Amino acid sequence: MQMNFPDEADLLNFNLSITPDEGFYRGGVFRFTFNINNNYPHDPPKVRCSQKIYHPNIDLEGNVCLNILREDWKPVLNLNSVLVGLQYLFLEPNADDPLNKDAAEDLRTNRKNFEYNVKQSMRGKDVKGVYFDNVLM
């Protein structure tokens, strides 16, 4: 996991890359942008995936479905909690709370097929006609 600050004077906007070392998404580098507004920690950080990826809990626009980024945020949580949460999404994608319904349906009904689709998408290939970004290192 790596953070970088495009503008080093601005600590409230940064990028994060996650490289899962196990699970369906092993071998990929997944990039996120973080924006922390002035009401932090009362408001959660705004997090988006900057790549188009095939994931049950991340839609094609990069919106992330993670409870602590929305309804379950509380100000005693911190960035560390969010980083762990994001990491967990790649280890255990959650078919019960989908933003990408097709991917969630694949995960629920046929794990082998889901795994194949993930591998294809990570190589920049298409899944059912939708092309994804190549996320391999």
Next chain:
Amino acid sequence: MKVKVKGWHGVAVWRWDVPNEEVCGICRVPFDGCCPTCKTPGDDCSLIWGECTHVFHMHCLLRWLQTEGSRGQCPMDRRKWVTAK
């Protein structure tokens, strides 16, 4: 040798009645400091205890309770916040 005391100054220290070295879970500033919107610690920036026993800077907690997402819950345990009497 005789010493004559000509004058003296009393000095007192105070601290909130909370365990040592604890910080407010919301702003992460020690309880004996003040919340980020205040300048000086003391009665103007006091602490608030819930019936659930959790403690915060009062300003930090009130600001959280005013946030729509708080649903009136304690930030630690998500039970309904009730201020301890």
